[in-house]
Amino acid sequence: MAVTQQLARIPEGYLAACRQAAAASPDGDPRWDPPVCDMLDLDWAPALLKRVGEVAGLGEVPLDALRLATDGDTALELGFLDAHPHAIAHFGGAPTGLDVSQVARVSELLGQIDMPALLATLPADDSDAASLIGQVGSIAGGLRAYLLEHFNALRDFYVDAARRRLHIVLWWD
Structure with a gap:
């Protein structure tokens, strides 16, 4: 099984309930x-999207937003999600x-990124483009389609979270 990045849109009340459950549970569940x-x-x-932004010369503010969207931050207290035996990030660092x-700021900035234009700056040959951004191996359906699909999903996920005033939790599993 491959290690992939996971995101969840979460209301503050849900995080509070999870914190309370972990504190009350004998094994921290x-x-x-x-x-x-x-x-x-x-x-x-995530790494490929950030690399496309870097290679294409995406401005520092939107690039930082893309990094924050995929790396998260430590502002939320999520230690209860990183405690054995119930840690959610089995193969990565602590959840962020x-x-x-x-979320609102990142959503706004992701909405300003023109990913098709960024992808158009890559070399026309998929293998050259993949080499430039650090992709090893081929991707079914093509590199650009893969990156555009995942960027659109990320942007839409943040737009919905911002609209609903939710937190986002990120981890690798």
């Missing part, structure tokens, strides 16, 4: 089980998250 409709699997696209105000 937070009862973390976000609804599937509020989860996103970004596969291994963005609070409601960070």
Whole structure:
């Protein structure tokens, strides 16, 4: 099984309930089980999306927003999600998250990124483009289609989270 980036849109009340459950449980079980409709699997696209932004000369503010959208931040207290035996990030670092105000700002900035234009700056040959951004191997359906699909999913995920005033929790699993 491949290690992929996971995101979840979470209301503050849900995080509070998980913190309380972890504190009350003898083994620290937070009862973390976000609804599937509020989860996103970004596969291994985050590093490639950031690299496209770097190579294409995306401005520092939108590039930082893309980094924050895929790396998260430590502003939310998520230690209860990183405790054995119920840690959610089995194969990565500790879970990170963005609070409601960070989600709103990232959503706004992701909406300003013209990913098709960034992808158009890559070499026309897929193998040359893949080499430039650090992609090893081929991607079914093509590199550009893969990156555009994952960027659009990320942007839309943040737009919905901002509209609903939700936090976002990120981890690798």
